[in-house]
Amino acid sequence: MRAKSLPAVSVPTISEVAAAAGVSRATVSRAFTRPGMLNGETVARVLEVAGRLGYVPNQAARGLSTGRHGRIGLIVPDVTNPFFPPLIRAAQLHAEETDLCLFLGNSDEDAGREERLLARFAGQVEGLILVSSRLPDERIRAHAARQRVVLVNRDVEGLPRVLIDTAAGMAAAVSHLADLGHREVAWIGGPAASWSNSQRRDAVTAEAACRRLRLHVAPSARRPSFESGLDAVPFVLYAGATAVIAFDDVTAQGVMAGLAARGVAVPGAVSVVGCDDVTAVRTYPALTTVSSRGDEAGRIAVELLGDRTVPDVRRLLGTDLVVRATTAPPPVQPA
Amino acid sequence: MRAKSLPAVSVPTISEVAAAAGVSRATVSRAFTRPGMLNGETVARVLEVAGRLGYVPNQAARGLSTGRHGRIGLIVPDVTNPFFPPLIRAAQLHAEETDLCLFLGNSDEDAGREERLLARFAGQVEGLILVSSRLPDERIRAHAARQRVVLVNRDVEGLPRVLIDTAAGMAAAVSHLADLGHREVAWIGGPAASWSNSQRRDAVTAEAACRRLRLHVAPSARRPSFESGLDAVPFVLYAGATAVIAFDDVTAQGVMAGLAARGVAVPGAVSVVGCDDVTAVRTYPALTTVSSRGDEAGRIAVELLGDRTVPDVRRLLGTDLVVRATTAPPPVQPA
DNA sequence: CTGTTAGCGCATTCAC
DNA sequence: GTGAATGCGCTAACAG
Numbered sequence: 001m002r003a004k005s006l007p008a009v010s011v012p013t014i015s016e017v018a019a020a021a022g023v024s025r026a027t028v029s030r031a032f033t034r035p036g037m038l039n040g041e042t043v044a045r046v047l048e049v050a051g052r053l054g055y056v057p058n059q060a061a062r063g064l065s066t067g068r069h070g071r072i073g074l075i076v077p078d079v080t081n082p083f084f085p086p087l088i089r090a091a092q093l094h095a096e097e098t099d100l101c102l103f104l105g106n107s108d109e110d111a112g113r114e115e116r117l118l119a120r121f122a123g124q125v126e127g128l129i130l131v132s133s134r135l136p137d138e139r140i141r142a143h144a145a146r147q148r149v150v151l152v153n154r155d156v157e158g159l160p161r162v163l164i165d166t167a168a169g170m171a172a173a174v175s176h177l178a179d180l181g182h183r184e185v186a187w188i189g190g191p192a193a194s195w196s197n198s199q200r201r202d203a204v205t206a207e208a209a210c211r212r213l214r215l216h217v218a219p220s221a222r223r224p225s226f227e228s229g230l231d232a233v234p235f236v237l238y239a240g241a242t243a244v245i246a247f248d249d250v251t252a253q254g255v256m257a258g259l260a261a262r263g264v265a266v267p268g269a270v271s272v273v274g275c276d277d278v279t280a281v282r283t284y285p286a287l288t289t290v291s292s293r294g295d296e297a298g299r300i301a302v303e304l305l306g307d308r309t310v311p312d313v314r315r316l317l318g319t320d321l322v323v324r325a326t327t328a329p330p331p332v333q334p335a
Numbered sequence: 336m337r338a339k340s341l342p343a344v345s346v347p348t349i350s351e352v353a354a355a356a357g358v359s360r361a362t363v364s365r366a367f368t369r370p371g372m373l374n375g376e377t378v379a380r381v382l383e384v385a386g387r388l389g390y391v392p393n394q395a396a397r398g399l400s401t402g403r404h405g406r407i408g409l410i411v412p413d414v415t416n417p418f419f420p421p422l423i424r425a426a427q428l429h430a431e432e433t434d435l436c437l438f439l440g441n442s443d444e445d446a447g448r449e450e451r452l453l454a455r456f457a458g459q460v461e462g463l464i465l466v467s468s469r470l471p472d473e474r475i476r477a478h479a480a481r482q483r484v485v486l487v488n489r490d491v492e493g494l495p496r497v498l499i500d501t502a503a504g505m506a507a508a509v510s511h512l513a514d515l516g517h518r519e520v521a522w523i524g525g526p527a528a529s530w531s532n533s534q535r536r537d538a539v540t541a542e543a544a545c546r547r548l549r550l551h552v553a554p555s556a557r558r559p560s561f562e563s564g565l566d567a568v569p570f571v572l573y574a575g576a577t578a579v580i581a582f583d584d585v586t587a588q589g590v591m592a593g594l595a596a597r598g599v600a601v602p603g604a605v606s607v608v609g610c611d612d613v614t615a616v617r618t619y620p621a622l623t624t625v626s627s628r629g630d631e632a633g634r635i636a637v638e639l640l641g642d643r644t645v646p647d648v649r650r651l652l653g654t655d656l657v658v659r660a661t662t663a664p665p666p667v668q669p670a
Numbered sequence: 671c672t673g674t675t676a677g678c679g680c681a682t683t684c685a686c
Numbered sequence: 687g688t689g690a691a692t693g694c695g696c697t698a699a700c701a702g
Contacts, residue, residue, distance in 0.1 A: 011458070024690075025679090025689090025690095026680095026682080026688075027689075029680065029681055030681085030687095030688085033681070037687080037688095038687065039688085042687080042688085056454075058399075058679050059458055060399050060404060060679080060680090061681090061694090062679080062680055062681070063680090063694090064695065065694055066681065066694085079414075079420045079421075079427070082417065085414045085417075085419075086415050089413070089443075092441045096440075096451070096452070096455065099455075101456070103436050103438055104438075105427065105431075117431070122391045123346070123393050124436060226617045253617050254617070260620075261619070282561045282588050282592065283592075284595045284596070284619075285595075348695060349696060349697095350695080360673090360695090361696095361698085364695095364697055368696095368697075372671075373671065373672080377671080392695085393694090394696095395694095396678090396694075396695035397697070398678090399677095399678045399680090399695080400677080400678050400695080400698075401678085401697065401698090671702100672702085674700085674701075675699085676697105676699085680693105680694090681693100682691100682692085682693095682694105683693105684692100685688105685689085686687105
């Protein structure tokens, strides 16, 4: 065969450039990879000819020879969940600075699909970033045994991972509500398989107990969404909670909309707290939330992927409570 | 050299599998690419050995030989703009179905950065999808001359492109407002270099003239954002507009927040219309907007990229007005 | 059905 | 400082 099945456009190879420039292929190669090794004039001439011909080194071929091609993969559960885009953006930007190309995978919150993406990327990438993976620990370990894997928001011992520690922020949120005088607080959780969810739930539960608040735990939804927040509103009202803490901002927005639709004032009658600070400034009233630093996590993950010297790091990113306009004292101050 | 600079993990090659299975390398290759060509038992045995060794075909090498590697690139101005994630998600999902791997690029609304991404992807991909490109036509043409390019929301003659025709929806929005009795309408635009923006602006202008509405055009912002909507509110109020049409939903959200902060009721005092329908259902009141079908555009773009037979298609995706709760008659009905 | 041979485009030893 | 030869891992002709 040889012929590209469907040559989009004739792409010159190193040989053609060499011929046109009157040098050997090795010289062309060096002009690109180690110009210092060549006569300045030669380099200039080769580069000129290459530019004129529109020559671009074939990364695949180069990679075959060097063993590195600079491609990495990033898999997220759902690109359309506003938590991920800032992380993706930061990862892509930093990848570019490091001369890396970034494959994006969307698992759609589905473990099977995540496995398939992993399989597709295998042998295509030098490393993989798994964000909020829905896979069981053993599967993650299995994949990590075959290739460099960095985890985000997933705490598997022995693997490099960057964790956004929302526990502190969530605890602060509970504390903030307690200070405001709330005694009845509702918790609207996220996906059960999520590390973030269990971490947040535990923090909220612990702090609530500590501050002697009554915590009403809403039945957990399969995936965090505006709808799951909306659906939880009857539960909140029925429970008589004067404040609700939601798994994330999107869920919190749903709660706010549901409350507004029923004429329940926020924060007059019910206070609302979100998490992630991705959509919070855009709501009205502006949502009190927990900062989340997804962008930082994305950047660090790419960094970690490149640094093979550290096999097992556990980077914890702290978070803070960002008080805005959806939290206030409850309607009737308890004794 | 040969040795991978930093062997993540020893990856077996086709030769090792062949040796272990007691067959030739070609047989191993066939077991993966054209199993029907081989004896069933042989295939089973090879696959078994391969699986045990953890063999994964090296795509780079395969691509070098076949001339196709199945990598495509997708460049967007800003992943964090909620219009793009659904498009990206659909593109990724469809790419996966077609056995393609998708590189993601984020130009950050910057032409220079977009050029750099293009350069990086060159020679790495079989085709490129440029979404809402910020590049001048001639640059796009130049790139299209070197590799297969599909455009989304950019109308360059001679290139395959899929366009979300929001003009119809925007015109319908103006008409809807006119029917409601509005006479003074404000338009808050988006980025000047954007095809979508000029298209929407023209549609709004034309329909406003047709329905004899006074159109107040706000000074255009560099990029569409919550802030640009927020900032436009004084202009809207000063102009005495009873309705505003924003470039997109995010901008509209900013307008709604700015209005709410000033105690101006929506839609009681001022009606608001957005565009894209990406964040609109999540607002309160739910935003009247123009549907946008970004997901469809993403899927079609990947399709078009694969179908090299059609060099110049112009797929127009229609849009509709989605009336929700932010539009109502103006406070005082004009004569 | 399966093994043999050759070459994809490039980076890299060696020689010169 | 530069050219010739070799092999990266794989697939596709061509035999058998």
